[in-house]
C-alpha cells in the first residue's frame with residue numbers, strides 16, 4: 001500500500017463526517033482509505049494531455065425547470081419523517097450560533 | 098508621530114432572487130406561508146430526491162453579471178458545500194465553487210471623493226437555508242424549511258473599498274441595478290439582500306493586506322456604517338497595543354454597537370466541496386446570451402439622460418425619482434396617461450416622499466397605481482377638489498390605493514361651486530370675527546388670511562381658496578365704503 005493514512009487524518013475525517021469510530025474501526029478505515037487512494041493514484045498514471053476535465057458522468061447539459069409552482073402543501077406527510085414535531089416544525093436538539 | 102491606517106474592505110452580498118419557485122424544485126417562494134407548507138422532498142433533503150435547476154435563476158444571474166460588466170462562464174456547474182447544521186437538511190448546500198456563472202466584473206460608484214470602480218471577483222448561484230427558531234420552553238430548536246432552496250446569488254467583490262461611504266455607495270449601486278432588472282427587491286431589513294463585510298487595516302503605504310475579519314448580521318445601511326467604524330477602531334487598537342488581529346467571523350450587535358466573535362479560524366469549516374452529481378452542467382450558448390443581453394432594461398444612468406431630454410423637470414427631481422425603480426415606474430406610467438410631468442413629479446417629491454418618511458415605507462412597497470394618481474391630478478386640475486382635499490385623498494390612496502374619483506364622490510369632498518352657499522358662509526365668518534375685520538379695514542392686510550382660513554374651515558376645505566379670497570375682499574370692500 002503506497003498511501004499510509006495517519007491517525008490524525010482518520011481522526012479528522014471522522015470529525016468531519018460526524019462518525020465515532022472505535023480503535024478497531026479506525027484501523028480498518030485507515031486500511032480502506034489507503035487502498036482507495038492507491039486506486040485513485042492509478043488514474044494518475046494515464047496520459048491525459050489534451051483531455052478536457054469531465055464535469056459530469058453523463059453527456060447531458062441544460063436540464064431545466066420552468067419557473068412555475070408545481071408543488072402543493074405536503075407538510076403532514078413530510079413531518080412523519082421528522083424526529084420530533086411542534087407547531088408544524090421539525091423539532092431537533094438545541095443548536096447554538 | 099501617530100501612525101496612519103488605511104481600511105481595506107471587500108463585500109460578500111447575498112441577494113434573494115424574485116423567482117416564483119425555488120432554485121431546484123417547484124415549491125413556492127412566497128413569504129408568510131405557515132411553517133413547512135412550501136416544501137417537498139427536494140428542499141427538505143429527502144434521500145433519493147432529484148434537484149432540477151430553475152431556468153429563471155440562471156437568466157437572472159446572467160443578467161446581473163452582464164449589468165456588472167462580468168465575463169459569463171459559458172460552461173458552468175454546481176458543487177456541494179458540506180456542513181452539518183439543521184437549517185440545511187441535506188448536510189450540504191448546493192453552490193458554485195469551481196465554475197461560478199460570472200467572473201471579473203466591476204461597478205462604478207460615486208462618493209464625495211469622486212468616481213471609482215469596485216471590482217467584482219465573482220457571482221455564483223446557490224440555495225438559501227431554512228429558518229431556525231429557538232424554543233426556550235422545550236429547550237430545543239424548531240425548523241421551518243419554507244426558505245430552504247430559495248434561490249440566491251452571492252456577489253463577491255474585490256477588496257477595493259476604503260471606507261463606509263464607498264461600501265454604502267457600492268451597495269446602493271448593486272441594489273438599484275438589481276431592482277431595475279427586477280431580479281430582486283433587495284430589502285436589507287427583510288433579508289432579501291444581506292451583506293457580509295470583510296475588513297482589514299494596514300499602515301498607509303503598506304503593500305501587504307492586514308489580517309481580515311468577516312462581519313455578519315448587518316441589516317441596514319446604518320448598521321453597516323457603524324460596524325465598519327467599530328471594527329476599524331478595534332483592529333487599530335489591537336495593532337497599536339502590539340497585538341495581532343485574529344482571522345475570525347464576528348457578529349455585529351447594532352443595539353449595543355459592538356461585535357462578538359462567532360467562530361475563529363481554528364474552528365473554521367472544511368467544506369469539502371465537490372461537483373454535484375445530481376445536476377447537469379449548464380451551457381450558455383451565444384444565442385441565449387444575446388437574448389438575455391437584448392432583454393436588459395434601461396438602467397439608471399440612461400434613464401436620467403432620457404428624462405433630461407424628454408421631461409421639463411429639475412435635475413434634483415430626476416435624481417430622486419430614478420433613485421428607486423418603483424418611483425421611476427410610477428412617474429413614467431402616470432405621465433404616459435397624459436398627466437403633466439412636473440405635476441407628477443411634484444406629487445412624488447412632495448406628498449409621496451413625506452408619507453414614505455412618516456410611515457417608514459420603502460419605495461418598492463408604494464401601493465397606489467399610476468391610474469389613480471393621474472385621476473387625482475386631473476381632479477385638482479379641473480378644480481373639482483382643492484389642494485387641501487387632494488392631500489387628504491392622497492393619504493388614503495397612499496395607504497390602500499383607493500380610486501380618488503369614487504372616494505371624493507362617496508365622501509362628498511367636491512369643491513363647493515355653489516355661489517350661494519359660499520357667499521352665506523363668508524358673510525357668517527365676517528359677522529363672527531369683528532376683530533379681524535376691523536384689523537383688515539384698519540390697514541392690516543394680513544388679517545384676511547385668518548378670515549380665509551375660517552371660511553375654509555367652515556366649508557370643510559371644500560371651497561377654492563382663490564374664490565374665497567376674492568369674495569372676502571369684495572364683501573369687505575363693501576363694508577369699507
Ligand SMILES: [Zn+2]
Pocket residue numbers: 071119122123124135136137138139140141246
Ligand atoms: Zn421543494
Ligand SMILES: [Zn+2]
Pocket residue numbers: 111223251
Ligand atoms: Zn453564500
